[in-house]
Every structure is written in structure tokens, then in C-alpha cells.
Amino acid sequence: MPEILDQARERVLGNGVGLDEAGILAVLNLPDEHLPAALQLAHEVRMRWCGPEVEVEGIVSLKTGGCPEDCHFCSQSGLFTSPVRSVWLDIPALVEAAKQTAATGATEFCIVAAVRGPDARLMKQMREGVAAIRAAVDIQVAASLGMLTKEQVDELVEMGVHRYNHNLETCRSYFPNVVTTHSWEERWETLRMVRESGMEVCCGGILGLGETVEQRAEFAAQLAELDPHEVPLNFLNPRPGTPLGDRPVVEGKDALRAIAAFRLAMPRTILRYAGGRELTLGDLGTREGLLGGINAVIVGNYLTTLGRPATADLELLEDLKMPVKALSATL
Amino acid sequence: MTESSPATAALPAVRWCDRCGESVATGPHPACEAARAWEPPRWCASCRRRMKVQVVPAGWSAVCVEHGERRG
Numbered sequence: 001m002p003e004i005l006d007q008a009r010e011r012v013l014g015n016g017v018g019l020d021e022a023g024i025l026a027v028l029n030l031p032d033e034h035l036p037a038a039l040q041l042a043h044e045v046r047m048r049w050c051g052p053e054v055e056v057e058g059i060v061s062l063k064t065g066g067c068p069e070d071c072h073f074c075s076q077s078g079l080f081t082s083p084v085r086s087v088w089l090d091i092p093a094l095v096e097a098a099k100q101t102a103a104t105g106a107t108e109f110c111i112v113a114a115v116r117g118p119d120a121r122l123m124k125q126m127r128e129g130v131a132a133i134r135a136a137v138d139i140q141v142a143a144s145l146g147m148l149t150k151e152q153v154d155e156l157v158e159m160g161v162h163r164y165n166h167n168l169e170t171c172r173s174y175f176p177n178v179v180t181t182h183s184w185e186e187r188w189e190t191l192r193m194v195r196e197s198g199m200e201v202c203c204g205g206i207l208g209l210g211e212t213v214e215q216r217a218e219f220a221a222q223l224a225e226l227d228p229h230e231v232p233l234n235f236l237n238p239r240p241g242t243p244l245g246d247r248p249v250v251e252g253k254d255a256l257r258a259i260a261a262f263r264l265a266m267p268r269t270i271l272r273y274a275g276g277r278e279l280t281l282g283d284l285g286t287r288e289g290l291l292g293g294i295n296a297v298i299v300g301n302y303l304t305t306l307g308r309p310a311t312a313d314l315e316l317l318e319d320l321k322m323p324v325k326a327l328s329a330t331l
Numbered sequence: 332m333t334e335s336s337p338a339t340a341a342l343p344a345v346r347w348c349d350r351c352g353e354s355v356a357t358g359p360h361p362a363c364e365a366a367r368a369w370e371p372p373r374w375c376a377s378c379r380r381r382m383k384v385q386v387v388p389a390g391w392s393a394v395c396v397e398h399g400e401r402r403g
Contacts, residue, residue: 058388083352083373087383100389237369240351278369300388306369310389 002026002034005041008264013045018224018265025217027261032253039256039292042263046293049267053325054317055230055296057108057142057272058101058310061303062089062129063122067114069146069181071169073206075239075304076114082241084304094129098137104299104310105324109133110142110165110202112303116182117147123155130159138327142202147182147190153197163200163229166190171219174211191226200229204274207258208236208250216258220265230296231269233262235276237305249276252285256292263293272296278308286313290320343398345376352379371403 004019004026011017019027030038066078066086075082089097098109111129113122122145130141143156144165156164168187169175175184195201203226205219223231235250250258255277263271273294277286286308290297297317299310317324348355349372350363371384375395382393382401393401 060387061385064385083381085381085383087385089385089387093385093387097387097389100387104388301386301391304371304384304386306371306386306391 001037002030004030005034005037008041008045012264012267013041013048016049016267018267019261021217021221024220024261024265025214027264028213028217028257030257035253035257035260038260038264039288042260042293043291045263045267046271046295050270050295052322053295054290054322055108055270055272055325056104056106056314057110057296057298058097058104058106058300059110059112059144059298059303060089060094060097060101061114062094062111062125063113063115064088064304065114067116069116069179071179072243073169073178073209073236073239074114075242077242080241080243082239088125091125091129091132095132095136098133098139098141101300102137102139104314106299106310107140107325107327108142108163109137109139110144110163112144112165113146114303115146117149118145118152123152126156126161127159130161134160140327142200144202147186148193150193153190153193153199157197157199161199163202164194165202165230165232166194167205167232167234168203168219168222168226169205170209170211171215171222173218174209174215178209188226191228201226202230202232203228204230204232204234204272206234206236206276207255208247208276208280209244210247217261220258220262223262224265227266228269230272231262231266232272232274232298233259233294234274235280237276237279239304250280252281255280256285256288259289259293270296272298274298275302275305275307283312287316287320290316290322343377347374347376347379349374349376352381372401 064087065084075084142163143161172184352374371391384393
């Protein structure tokens with residue numbers, strides 16, 4: 001057994017203290033033959049510090065495309081030659097999407113907009129949309145609207161938005177290679193305000209942007225320092241027309257190593273499968289990840305791409321005897 | 332993964348790849364074919380207009396101003 005896994009068993013499983021950056025890097029560098037042991041330990045950590053429940057979420061794009069930012073992985077930037085056109089979702093369609101999500105047993109519905117930060121029109125759409133969902137659907141509403149002002153944070157709290165997603169995307173040292181129109185620190189500032197407001201912080205990123213293994217460890221350590229309620233873990237799905245459109249997808253074993261490492265860095269967080277898992281892991285890898293530290297999934301489609309049918313994930317959870325977290329458990 | 336509505340069958344002849352927007356007359360697009368399982372169409376296969384596409388948790392719609400809506 002590699003020394004790092006023995007250390008992690010005592011420190012993370014025994015005491016609930018996440019690995020430091022050096023420890024995370026050691027897990028990310030484990031040879032293939034030790035990957036099953038790392039996943040098993042990460043699963044034990046998840047079961048001990050989070051429990052067997054899996055949090056299910058659906059997401060929808062309220063405002064698609066035409067974003068002024070240049071996040072190099074994103075097909076919704078208006079600065080690239082992506083075929084994604086700008087489109088807004090109306091309130092009835094938003095409520096219907098929330099109903100579809102709730103019908104899967106999901107407790108979370110995240111409303112996302114491709115913007116630098118919300119303007120008055122978007123905040124108005126949010127106000128009306130969140131009110132309409134809360135009147136018609138029994139589900140928790142989360143939001144992801146880019147960088148916020150303090151006033152906007154307070155307004156979202158008033159609307160009843162209980163969790164705010166704002167991904168750091170990658171580590172601080174690599175961020176300027178991925179985004180040049182705003183800084184990692186600006187994102188951190190929004191996250192700080194969200195935390196102070198009492199909303200739950202949801203913050204993750206994308207693996208496979210060209211970062212080194214060391215930078216992947218740096219990212220996990222920086223997330224652990226932030227201590228978010230939830231960490232969505234995406235794997236790059238290279239989008240045509242974007243600067244990262246020709247990058248290879250993350251190898252399945254590297255993705256599983258990362259899942260184990262992120263869980264060992266953050267024993268208590270909700271670690272969610274987000275975009276790209278279909279390409280990177282496929283059906284078998286998806287199962288392995290759920291037995292290796294993952295305890296939340298986005299079901300159904302993503303913002304501009306398609307996911308597995310919700311039924312496929314729900315059947316898998318049933319097969320693994322992992323109960324879907326009930327709404328009452330989140331209130 | 333996706334199912335086209337009956338309206339798809341009524342569309343005019345397919346001349347363009349609905350994923351990359353290039354001609355389909357020159358041969359198959361294996362990469363686009365593989366990607367289609369995880370992506371809605373972006374280009375109108377009849378006129379090559381970029382469509383307005385909305386993805387929701389349980390489906391998608393793609394609208395061409397000339398040739399109407401597809402759903403999946």
C-alpha cells in the first residue's frame with residue numbers, strides 16, 4: 001500500500017482532515033495498480049463524512065451564448081467562432097424545466113446565465129423566474145450568473161436562492177491561460193461575498209484545460225481552502241470553435257485519480273459529477289466514480305450539450321444502493 | 332440519445348451537416364456522427380443557417396427561421 005494512502009486513511013478517514021497539496025499530488029501521481037485502493041479509500045471517506053445519499057440536480061441555461069468573456073473552454077463566448085447562438089429562456093419554459101427536474105427526484109435546480117455578471121434585465125428575469133418556480137415546484141433553487149455585486153448577492157438571498165455557483169475553473173497559477181477578460185481574484189471576491197451572505201457556496205472547475213498534474217493538485221488545495229458546500233467536477237468536452245476545441249479529453253484513469261484526490265482533499269463536500277463525464281468516463285467509469293468519492297450528479301442535459309437520460313443515472317444509483325437525497329434533508 | 336420529432340422527416344433535403352455546417356455531399360462526417368449523441372444540432376441541414384438552440388434538462392429545440400423547429 002503506498003504511504004500516502006496509509007496517511008490518508010488516518011488523517012482523512014479517521015480525523016476528517018483533508019490532504020494538503022503535497023498529499024493531493026501524491027494521489028494524483030499514484031500508478032494505475034494503486035488506483036482501485038485510492039478509489040476505495042475515497043469511497044470510505046465519502047460514506048463516513050457525507051453518508052450514502054446522492055444529491056441530484058438539474059441545470060438549465062436561462063440566457064445562452066453572447067457572453068463577453070473569453071473563457072477558452074466555453075462555446076457561449078461571443079468572442080469565438082462557436083455555432084452557439086444567443087437565446088433566452090422564457091418563464092413558462094423555465095418553470096417547465098424545473099418541473100422536469102423535480103420529476104426525477106432531484107432536490108436542486110440551478111439557473112445559469114452566460115454573462116460576466118447580471119444586468120438589470122437578467123435580475124428581473126431571475127426575480128420572476130425564481131418566484132414562479134417556488135410557487136409551482138417543490139425544489140431548491142440555485143443560481144450561476146457570473147460575478148456579482150454585494151447588492152446583487154443580497155437580492156438573490158431575498159429571492160430565496162439558497163446556493164450560488166461560481167466556478168474558479170482551474171488553479172490560480174493557470175487561470176490566466178484560460179481566461180484573460182477577468183481574474184481569478186475577481187471570482188474569489190464574488191465567492192467571498194456569497195459565503196458572507198449565508199448562501200451556500202458551490203465552486204468547482206474543469207479538468208483537462210492543459211493544466212499540469214501539479215496545477216491540478218494546486219486547484220484542489222485552493223478549493224479546499226475555500227471550503228465550498230459543493231464542488232462540481234467537470235471534464236473538458238472540447239467545443240468546436242473555442243481555443244481549447246482541439247484538446248484531447250481527459251483519460252478515464254486520470255479522471256478517476258482526480259475524483260479520489262479531490263475527495264481526499266475535501267472529505268465533507270458535496271462532490272458532483274458535472275459536464276464531460278460521458279466522454280471521459282463512459283458508463284463504467286461513471287459507476288467507478290460513484291464508488292470512488294462522488295456523491296452528487298447533474299442529471300439530464302447540460303447547458304449546451306446533452307447528458308445521459310436521468311433514468312440511466314437513477315437506475316445506476318438504485319443498483320449501487322445509494323439513496324437519492326430527499327428534499328426534507330436539504331431544508 | 333436524442334429523438335427527432337416527426338417534423339424532421341418533413342424537412343427539405345439534407346445538404347449540410349447539422350453539427351459542423353459543412354457539406355454532406357463530399358462524404359460522411361464520422362466525428363460529427365459520434366458527437367451527435369451528446370450534442371443538439373446547431374446548423375440547419377437544409378439551408379446552413381445557424382439555428383437558435385435551447386437545451387433543457389429533458390430535451391432540446393432548434394429553430395431555423397426558414398425551416399422551422401426541430402425537437403429532441
